[in-house]
Amino acid sequence: MAANTADREHRSTKTPALGLRLLLLAALSVILLVVDHRQNHLDAVRKAIGATVYPLRVIVDAPVSSWRWFRENTATRNELLLEMSRLNAERLLTHARLQRFTALESENARLRAMLDATGKVRDQVQVAEIMSVSANPFRHILVINKGSRDGVFNGQAMIDADGVVGQVIEAGLLSSNGVLISDPDHALPVEVNRNGLRTIAVGTGDFDRLELPFLPNNADIELGDLLVTSGLGGAFPPGYPVAIVDSVTRIPQGPFAEVTARPAARLNQVREIMLIWSAAKEDPADATVPAAEETASPEPEPTGGDN
């Protein structure tokens, strides 16, 4: 009762101040929105607030990670044996494939040397664990447990065992945010593995679908074509699988065909991703090769994603 009367007393003096406060905060929000949308000046602010959100993420992740720990520690002998034999078989298979790969790699290096082109350098990778995937349907953001302390930088490519997952957009100190290739704002320069046709894969907000919006109706693209990174955007090293074309609709009256592709990486199922340190990026001589190819393509050079 007492609180109620106190409220009524203060209401008349409080109401105008409230509107003023809202006005100030709204103005502040708009300034933040504009500055944040235009440039990256607010990275430091984001980092600072991100550090306060970090404990929340650890709390959210705790049940999942403790359940995994529990599962790993209580697995039966039988399960472990099965798992071991499965992994052994897988290892044999990959080894067999790798033998051929070594031969191919040396052949490739030899041919490149004959052509006087720069050799491809192997990329360095590091495994990072995913702490959370953003629930927001407009932004497909994931948080990984590696930050700038581990050498993560903005724009770094992230892959999983099957293909490209996304790229780092904010490298924090202990954790980093990455954007998935399925994010509606993300565009990724790709090429068709079969014939080298270059285009752009744009995210749709759906984990299972990418769009290729800039392909003319007569483009040589078929169901089942594998799309790999072309490396032209600068963010992703070339040659990593991105998606497999799963529908091609040619529209006779329109300028472009409707082509969609299914990402090769399982974007909503991964727990671990690999961060790539591409060694080829620092090599300035490498830039001459794609530049010569560029003239053949009418496509504009896209950025590797939004800021």
Add this chain to the structure above:
Amino acid sequence: MNASRRLPVLICIIVALTLAIVPMPDWASPYRPDWAVLTLIYWSMSMPRTYSVGTAWITGIVLDVAHGTLLGQHALALAFVTYLTTKFHLQLRVFPMSQMTATVLALLAIYQFILFWINGVAGTYADAVAYWGPLISGTLLWPLVAHFFSGIRYRNTRTS
């Protein structure tokens, strides 16, 4: 007395923020309620002098960072919804539950509209279901949420 009154509400807001980033199965995630809005509507309605636009704005900024959206987007939407709630808190308090739920539906719609509007200006588009999902689930959950919070509030005022 003041600190012991504030602590439970602070915990409620932190829990709401945690629920906002907790992973959910694919089919359910479009229907994730906006826990932060529901929490702030309740507390700014029942304790408008302690919790109003300022608290909402700070919560919104943290939500922006957690979701990776533009800084200020959730902050602006939350501050505006909280402003409306604070302004009409005396009317809201005496509403029967059905009428209050309808008002909450309207407030949630305003919240989603501001988010939609900023997304549109910034050039981010998504399916319409992404805007309707939280609206439906939030409205359906409101009676439960209000009941839960009033339990906390009653215990709180009685002990202090």
